[in-house]
Amino acid sequence: MNGHEIIFEEVSKFYGEVLGVNRVSLRVPPGITSLVGPNGSGKTTLMNLMCGLIHPDRGSISVRGLSPRDPERMMRITGYATQFDAAPRWATGFDFVTTALLLFGYSRKEAERKAWKALELVSLTDAAMRKVAGYSKGMRQRVRLAQAIAHDPQVLVLDEPLNGLDPLVRAETIALFREWGAQGRHVILSSHVLQEVDVISDQVILIANGMIVAEGEIRGVRDEISEHPSQYIIRCRDASRIASLLFDEDHVTEVRLNDDRLGLLVLTKNREEFSKALSRIALAGHDIEGVIPADENVDALYEYLIGGGR
């Protein structure tokens, strides 16, 4: 399995006196993984470590069995769209992508074909022959993305990849990530847009102050937080009556009625018991239209795990 995972073992990185990340141990399986954390929490440091742009002071990193200190082999299977906004002054968008491909050993013809394909995927063919230095922020974001995906990598690392993309390209890009994740590739991205991460990700890594706070599937991470009651939103016609029935249950700690009296928020310490109670209420003839978990998203996890850090 090691050959298919990204593994951090006790990795620490300091910038002089400043902590980057501290004793990070991770095993990232294939699929879409989001790094979530406040600014300066260490997301970019983790990505830079993963791609060999910086080296750990302690610990070791393995990307699908390869070391980031061996860029010759590792970067062959890895694409990294960094947050660094600058591109070489000489480069047009097309040159920028093609040149990188030439270093993979592709013939010029093949490199150009792949470059066009990647630029097409990010809808940048019209501006391909313009200098990157003259691109808008969104276009630069897209050209970096094109460069990262052009060689069809197994590991795609993307620092805030959806910033500056218009809704159409954004939707297409997310679809591409999903497709790649489903193919068993690693798609690792960082984002501040939590709802986005929630929708895209197979798993999340929550990071704060250079330390991993939680990792895994969002639901799994949520389950690990036993000290926080689970939250459910119930949509129903008879909200007041259902609220009073739920109050009688020991595991329910709080019930809040919606202003429209057509729904309520329930906090419970035992999800299984809550589920049984709901069944009983429904069988008793109360009309329950829907039950939605209210805290199985990264927003809630963030709130629980990092608190005021956001």
Place this chain on the structure above:
Amino acid sequence: MSPRFQMRQAWTIATIEMRRAFFSKRAFWVYLLALFPSVIFIGHGIDSKIRLDRYKSRGVVAPAALDSIRAGMTDQEVIAKLGAASEDDSHTSRKRERTGDDEDGKRKWEEKVTHHRRLAYFDGSRRANFWFEEGILRDSQVGELLNFEEDRSVFAAVFQYFYLRLAIFFGCLGIFMNLFRGEMLDKTLHFWFLAPARREVLLLGKYLAGLVASSVIFTAGALLCFAAMLWPHSPSEVAAYWQGSGMGHTFRYALAAMLGCVGYGSVFLAAGLLLRNPIIPAVVLLTWEGINGFLPDVLQKLSVLYYLQSLCPVPAPTDPGMPALLKLILSPAAPASPWVAVLGLLAVTALVLWAAAQAVKRLEINYSTE
């Protein structure tokens, strides 16, 4: 990956970087440094040609007749031998001389009038000036209008003191320091670090780019300067030189310029990786190379300049106005043989590049600290 593939990668990197080295705005002053001596020599050549034509148009005397003129001859005798001068000017000087005191103790003065005359002749290559006082030849100056040996010596001095010590030195500083440090400042170095290439291959590619750019610029500059030095001289003189040692000299100057780029380039490439401020290595190296001649033999051999000077075919003249004490301290080491010079320089370069390769492997992208 095979070494052949790695060499291909290095060359791909080099071709991209060469564009930057040749055509960036920063390269402007490198061209200026490389071409400055040529401009001076071309200017000297044009001036010499114009003067040659002007003197020739005013008449040419036989060289033997010119050599027969001796001090003490009268101006009329000189004119009788050489004919009318191409330039003939005269003036009178007046000088008050004290002749003593009169009976009253007052000083007595006498005005002394002297007639001066200058006659100038040209024998096709030499220009002669004769100065007469009261019609008697007192002083003369005969000199080649274009002295091939002198010009070669001047070129040797320009090549060693300006070209090697300053132009190539600062040109390489600009080109090679920029290869990594410039990209750190532009925040574009990660582009290369994310390529599937070993860092050593990246270093090699960038070094090759700098080397090709600097070698082309400075070797072409040196050869242009050499051609400009030869140009005003007579074709027969140049042909004789060319059939003799000319070709060898040209080759050695070109080799010295190229090896200068090899040596200084490696040093500044490494400095660009190890240090943020280019002024520090420039000052340290310039001082080291500058005091080179005053150091013991062993230390002199630890400089790029020692090997480059050993390759130069014509020794540079020392400044005749140099203080005696300085002359006493100055003790240039015996020059190395050409083979030792080339191999020594390549060995120093390999050592420096090895150190640079270790540094580039450790190098991290951390633009915020730049």
